[in-house]
Structures are given as structure tokens and as C-alpha cells.
Amino acid sequence: MSTLTDPPKPGFRLSQLIYDTRYRSITIQVIALALIVAAFWWLGNNTVNNLNALGKDFNFGFLNSAAGYDINQKLIEYNNQMSHGRAALVGILNTLLVAFLGCIAALIIGVFVGVLRLSKNWVVSKLMAVYVEGFRNVPLLIWILLIGAVMSESMPQPREFRGENATQSMYFSDNVAVTNRGIWIPRIGFTNSVSGEEAVAPVEGAAAVASGGLDWLLVLGTLGLSLFAMRLVRQRADRIQQATGERPTTWYQRLGLLIIPVGIVLFLLGATIVSPYLKGFNFTEGIHLRNSLIALWFALSLYTGAFIAEIVRAGILAVSKGQSEAAAALGIQPSRTMNLVILPQAMRVIIPPLISQFLNLTKNSSLAIAVGYMDVRATLGGITINQTGRELEGMLLMGAFYLALSLVISGGMNYYNRSTQLAER
Amino acid sequence: MSDTPITYVRDTMLPQQAPPTSEVGPVRWARENLFSSPMNAILTILSLYIVYTVISHVGPWLINGIWDADSLSECREIIAAKGDGHHSAACFGVITARWHQLVFGYYPSELYWRPVLALLVFFVGIAPVLFPSLPRKLFIVSMVAPFLCFWLLWGGSIWLPISIALGFGVGVVAFKLLSVSVSSLVAIIGAILLPLIYWLYLSGPLAAGLASIVPLGIEFVPSRSFGGFMLSIVIGLSAIVISLPLGILLALGRQSDLFIIKTCAVVFIEVIRGVPLIVWLFTAQLLLNYFLPPGSNFDLTLRVIIMVTLFASAYIAEVVRGGLAALPKGQYEGGDSLGLNYWQSMQLIILPQALKISIPGIVNTFIGLFKDTTLVVFIGLFDPLGIASAIRATTEWNGIYWELFLFIGIMFFISCFSMGRYSLYLEKKLQREHR
């Protein structure tokens, strides 16, 4: 005789896989897994068949063969006799560069505009609103094309700097040249280089300079040590303040620590400023910030900046009015309320959407080819694929790169977010 | 002293005086709003200077624009004939001559009514979703609308969309029957498998058979003829509509307790979101053929729509997940306590509320997607930018630049801005309803 409270019969019936909630979840997962495995098998099988039919194989050997094409902006040494893999690396570095610069500029623009849009100044707030709406509602690709075209149309050509009656002149006592091919700024060269690199005289008669990586490593190393020493000084000041209640004045010590060692190293290496000058068709020497970089950087940061401005505005509006009133009551100057009271609190609301904007900017940098910026999409995903016919391998590598970059950025920012987030009570 | 005569007592109030000029009207407004502090004054002057520079450069170019020229050289002649240094003037003639291509691409001009009608049908179709006050019966229109739009856009035999729509009917019927007779799990599997089998093996012959018996149809237009804003809208709208169910499933999968399902959903969403759309478009163009059985081939526009749909579904999934997370836990527990199973509680309690919260996010996703459709120019489709370069490749208009981009930019601005306003309005309305 059975009652309702009888325990379920031991033993396992097949129908339990469907009706029993304890087993059903396993059934579902097994079916799902089987389907996924089957789908991947199907795709893989098709790919193998297709590759066979086309007489192609799947290997990454093409990365070692000579690329044959030139890249204008290269952060590492590269020429057209080097491999496709090296070209891809140049492209990757270019992507990272523009993404990094873009994120910083977009953040600065976004914060400024977001704050100014809440300004009581009618003209300013309306202008900012026009900027934000204009950039948010027009595709980025159009902005990249337009900004690129505006820059090449409106700035002077290098040839206008030439001759007796040049119509254009360089800025900052002939140190900076702004042209429609980019901006040339001075660089630092070393007359007593330790890197063993051959020193070349930039202008006839001038001292020979080299700019080896080793020299810069030395300078950066010194800078790092200085920063570490500065921290020690600050910690000592903190300790004294804890013990005596009086904080010793340290700013001159810290400033000295920052400037003097680096200055000495630079002096010993014989650092000189090498200015750009016009030679032949273009300026030479100095650092060439190409138009493509500037246009892409501008377009990306203005576009993303408009989105960040809205995020910042929402974040500021989310801080209750009582906070700024409290700040006023405490006698904090109105000009400092924003920095000291509002923004730190708004940050909690701002950071999560900010991360996704940074991610968007990084991904959007793949539109670089529209202005001829040689990022990874243009080198590996463009010319290399086209010259070698290795679209499967090339696209896989490129997808993996972007995915890894996105995961690293979002991982890093999430970590930062967690560490700055207030513990909820 | 009481007897001291009071020499003067005012018995009438003085009339109110006009405030000083610095405290009224435009002057006061300017003082308070524009010049309240030195910093503000500097900002104001700077802003005004920027506005002046832009207007003084672009203004004459716009105002002197030539609207009636058939080619760039003709336009240049008109400008030169005007003389008096009016060297810079826009040639809007390109827009009057080619606006139909910018809007419809190479769609046959006598059939322009079809895409327009399709758009109207779409609006009628989403009306019951956006305006809950409309009668529920209109949802039937929403269900028919996608098929009607498809038929209007591509044309061909009417039996094809009908036979495809029947597949969904097969699914619903299978679900109803199986969930009563067997179990809900089997019913779901059946509701997915049966329509797939139907679409793969039956719908084609059925449509062909019906078409041979009753040949009803309109002129077929290949998707290669699609272009301009019409192509952007078709890609954007179909991607967002098809990605909604996918995105909901992904969002539910990501919240699921089942480890494998959850992992798959997370991996899918993160992979799709981690890689730029342009890479996915190139995948659609270059790689999709590798993944399909040898010898099969898709129309490029269709491949792009599939890829953009997958792309959008990952974003929609995140929006819906936000909506799901925003619901109080009590709603989930309420569903459980009523004894509803998972799908019932989702369908009856959770999703209706979560989706309502998500609508502004979905509209924003659509705006982003609509803007991103410009990227298809890189794989050779004629979106507005593609049409612009095709126009610039003709002998008449070779060398024209700003006018086309200006026109395209303004069109995008108008549509995206108004949709953005609508989503803001929805957000405000939702906030009010919640309080």
C-alpha cells in the first residue's frame, strides 16, 4: 500500500530524463552540446571540403614570405622585403596606437563637453548640444571621410612653404610644420648615443645625431627611478604628518627629483632637438604625425567623445543636488565643487558605460582604411589577404586579435571598476 | 507727542519703477547666461567665434549652390559665368539629378511605390508593439507584416512568403499538440525541428506547385538592385526584427542555470561583440562560402543580412539582459509560486515586462545598426556611400565630393535624431509609469 509520502522508487526509468526536473536539465544540456558539436563538425567538414575543392590548404606559412608592399607609418622597423607577419605586427601596433590615443582624447573631450553641456551659459551649452547630436546621429564612416577630406583640403601643402616668397611658414620658430600631409614636430636626437647606432647629421654642418632605442630606454629607466624616489619622499612626508600633524613642504624636493636626474642623463647623452625642415617634396626629420593618423584620431575621439559626453552628463545629473548644496554649505568654492564633490561620485555611474565606449572606439578603429591609415585591418586583413589569397587564415588571425584586445580592455577596465566601486551597503 | 502735526505721511504707494536696463530683457539674460564670470565670457566669445568661422566659410558655399546642372562641368560653367569671385559654390545639381539613386539604388523607378508601401506596412506592423493602447487584434497585422514587406520588396510569386509563413504555423501547431500530448520539452524540440524540415524539403516545392496552379505574383526585383537608403533600411530593419527572438533566447541562455547553455550564450555574445562589424562583413563576403556545403552560394545581400542579424542579436541580448536584470526578484519568485514552469513564467510574467523596459535600448541598438550599415560599402554593396562613389565614377559627376556627403549625412542625421528623440521620450514615459 502506498501513500503520498512514499519516497520515489529507486531505479531509473528512461522517461525521467524528460519528466524529472533533476535529470531534465542534464538532458537539455546533453542535447545542446550534441547539437553544437554537430554544427561545428558540419562547418569544419564543409570548410575542409571547400578547401580541397579549391585546391587550397590551411597553413600560416604565408606569414613568413616577403610582403612586398610598403607601409607609411611604422612603429617598428619594416621594409617591403620583410615578412607578411612583420607587416601584420606593424598594423597591430598602429591599431593599438590609434586606439590608445583615441581613448584618451575621447575621455578628455567627453568630460569637458559633458560638463559644459550642463553649463548655464546658453551659447556654450547649445553649441555642445549641437556637437553631441551631430556626431551621435551621423555614421562614423562619414565623419572619418569628412574630417580626412577637410584636413587635406584646408591645410597648406608642403610646397607652399618653399622658396623666397613662401605663402606659409612654420610655427614656433620653425619647429612645427602643419601641412595637409600631417604635422611635423621636433624630435630629440642624441649626439653621444650609447646604442651603437650610426649617427647621421640631419642638416649639413650640424652635429650628428642618432635616436637609438637604448637611449630612450635609459631615459625612461631614469624617469622610473625618479618617480619611485618621489613616492618615497611623499611617504616620508605622510609619516611625518601622521606623527607630528605638520606636513613638511616637499614639492621642491619632488620637482628636483623629477627633473634633475633625467636632465643629467639627457645632457650626458647629448640630447639635441632636431627640427623638421623642408627637403625635396616633404619635410624631413622630426616626428611626422601623418594626416591619416590625425584624421582618424580626431574622428574617433570626436565621435566617441560625443557618446562619452552624454554618459558624463547622465552621471553628473545622477548625483543629487544636495551634494553640490552641501559642498556650498561647507564653503567649497563653486569652481572646485565639480572636481572635488560631483565628478568623483559621478564616476561610479560613468565607468561601466565608459568601458563599452572604449571598446567601441577600439573596434571602430578598423575603419582606418577610409583615410588610408594602415592598421591591422588594412595590412593583415587587407593587402596581405589580397596578395596571398589566404582569406581564411588571415580573417581568423584578425578576428582573434580583435577579440583578445576587447577581452583585455574589458577585463582590465572591469578590474579597475571593481577596485574603485564603493562597497554597497 | 500727539499734538505735533504730522508733516508728511505718504498715503499712496509710489508707482513701480522699471528695473534698470541691466536687469531686464536681453541684457540681463546675456549677463546671467553668457557673461556671468570671466571664464564664461571667454567661453561665450570663443563659441561665437567658432560659429562665425563655420558659417562664414560654409554659408556662401551653401547659399550660392547650383541646383540645376546635369554635370559637374556644366555646374562649373554656371559658377564661372556668375563670375565676381563666386568661385566656391555647391553643385547640388548632383542631388537633383541622382536623388532617386541615393534613396532607392537601382530599384526599377516604376516600382518605387513598393519599398515605400513596404515601409508603411512595417510601421503599421510595429504600431501595436509601440502603442499598447491600440486594440490587440492588430497583432495579426504585426505577424503578417514581415512577409508582406518581404514580398513587396523582392516581388516574385506570392506563394513563396506564404509557404514560408506556413512554416511558423507548423511550428505553433506542433508545439500546441506536443505540449498537450507529450511534454513541453519535446514540444519545443518539435516546434524547432518540424518547421526546419518543412522549410528545407517542403516549402520550396509547395510554393512552386502553388505558383504553377495559381500564378499570382508581382515583378521580381533582384537584391542587387537594392541600394541607397533603402538598402540601409532593409538591412537595418530586417536585422533588428529577426535578431529580436534570437537576442531574447541568448539573453535567457545567459541567465540560465544550465552550465553548457550559459557558456554557449556567453561565448557567442562575447565573440560577436568583441570583433568589429567590418570583420564580420568581410567574413560574410569572403568566408561564408567556406562554411557552407561545397557548391552552395548565397546572394550577397542575404549573407550580409544574416551576418548583421547575428551581430545585432548579441547586442539585443545584452539589452534584454539589462531588462531582465532590472525586474525585481519578486517577479521571478511570483511566477514560481504560481506553479508556472520556466517557459510559462517567462512568457506570461517576465518577458512582457522586461521587453517593455528594453524598448528604448532596442531603439538605440537599431540607431547604431542603421548607422553601421554604411560599412557595407567596403564589400561592394551600394549603400548611400557606395552609391555616392558610383555617382562619382560617372563621367558627368567625377570629382564631386562634399555635396553628396552632406546630403547623406543630413539624411542620416534626420532619421537617427528623430529615432533618438523617440527613444528618450519612451524612457521618460517608462520612468513615469514605474513611479
Next chain:
Amino acid sequence: MKKTVFFGALTVAGLTAGMASAATLDDVKARGSLNCGVTTGLVGFAAPDAEGVWEGFDVGVCRAVAAAIFGDPTAVEFVPTTGQTRFTALASGEIDLLARNTTWTMSRDVDLKFEFVGVNYYDGQGFLVPKALGVTSAKELDGATVCIQTGTTTELNLADFFRVNDISYEPVPIETNAEGQQQYLAGACDVYTTDASGLAATRATFENPADHVLLPEIISKEPLGPLVRHGDNEWGDIARWTLNALITAEELGVTSENIEELAATPGNNPEVNRLLGTEGELGAQLGLDADWAKNAIAAGGNYGELFDNNIGENTSIGLARGLNAQWTDGGLIYSPPFR
């Protein structure tokens, strides 16, 4: 081999492009139209007009092939391709024929597994510079900024040229010809380099064409021609002999004007008769109608007419025949005999 794939139903609607199979001709005939890959727009070679009708020199080849198969020059679907997407489009069977000023190179022929069916334009890479620059030779371009289109052979040629001459340059990669033109005119690059025909076509549309010169150096051989997939020789033959028919027609003086008359009243030139199908079985050998070549020539005229109407000296592009004259006139255009 045909497979019904996912969305098989849509095949009925013609939404899916044809299946690539061993017999391209059968597929094309079953579909009722030829899928021909062209550029997304290059003045004179392929561009859609205000009504969306494609026209140009490369387009003419597509139309001739369609006319040879169907007798109808409008039975073509033009598939615009970019420099990056053209080869995959052909390899995957999305298009049957690629007529997109593509350079015949060994690696494309052998490694990418395509078959060039002939040359319809002999080109070479040239340099366009502003006259004001005072440059007379490409070897004086040390340090110059050069605009190049990516995804083409030109960037490889350019790298080779500057390396061989041991001079430096700054490449500015650009996506389309229109962008290159805009950059060049704005002075963002000193030199614009691409195929000489493209340079001439581009220069023709400038506001002041006389302010710009083509440098004398032609740094590469660029035989441009239509191509098909490896492995379907029958289909390759149709494309090859259609092109040859156009060339032979010019050589024999068969034009779109006199072709009807010549076909109706066969003369005593046996080669003309064989070409127009009034004698012999050449059409049947290709698996086409006897009047295939007549249709192909009638579609847009013979080779010379196509050239003159689209890119010749009387058009705004104004290219001289040069290397592309008939061999009888000292050019390289030469067709094997029709027999």
C-alpha cells in the same frame, strides 16, 4: 552537383545566386542571365548611369558574352566588386566572369586558380604629377608622397620600382579611385599612381587637365583581361572566343552597322562567314547557336567600336589606341584565327 541548403526555399525566389558547378554554361543558361563582376565604378570602364544601366569598356565585354550565349546583351547581372572582394566572388561562384581591369599575373593564374581568357587592354603603371612640380622623370621622385590604391598590383610594382632605383617615398594608401583623385587634387600627395589608362581617365575629369602631366615612365606591364575559374575549360572557351570574336571583327572590318548585311548576304570572305556563323560549325563547337559571334558583335560593336565609344579619343577620357591598336596597325591586339 546541386544541393538544397538551408533556406533552400529561397532558391525558388532566385534570391540565392547560382550554384557553382562543373558546367558553368549550364548554370548560366538555367539562370537565364550571366553574373558578371565589374568595379564599383571606374570612369569609362564600368559605371552605372542615371537609370542604373551599366556602361563602359569592361561592361561591353560582359554584354558581348551574354549576347553570345542568349542573343540578348541585357541578360547580364552586374555584380560590383571591390579590389578586395573580386577574387573571392569569382572563386565562390558568385560571378561567372570577372571583367574588372584585373592584371594577368602568374600567381593569380596559378596560385589563386583563375584562368585569364585574354587581354582586352594592355596597360602599364604610370605616374601623374602636377606640372607646377617641375618633375620630368619618375626617378626624380625621391622623398615624394605617392597615392596608391590598395589591393592591387600597383602597390607591389611601386615598392619594386623605388627599391630598384634606391629612392625613398611615402605611400598613401587609398580605397577607391575617387578618393585618390580627391587626395591628389588637394595636394595631400605629390604623385598619383595607377594604371596609365586610369590616370588619363582621371585627368580628363579635372577642372584644369592641362596643369597635370603623365610622367614618361611606365613601370610595369599590366595586361588587363577578363577571367574565369580554373577547371571549366568549356566556359573559359566561350569567354575567350567571344573576346577574340570582337577583336577579329575589327580586324575584318565587321562593325555593328554592317553586321546584319554581312550576315544576311554572306560575302566571299570565308573567315567573316565562319565568324558570323553562315559557314562552318564554330558555334556548335562551343555549345552555342551558330550566330553567337554575330550577336556578341552586334551587342556593342567590335573591339574598336567598344574602345572608341567608351574610352577612345572622342570621349572625355580620350585614350589613344597605342598598344591596344590591332596588330596590323602596330599594336598588340591580336586574335587567333577563326577556323
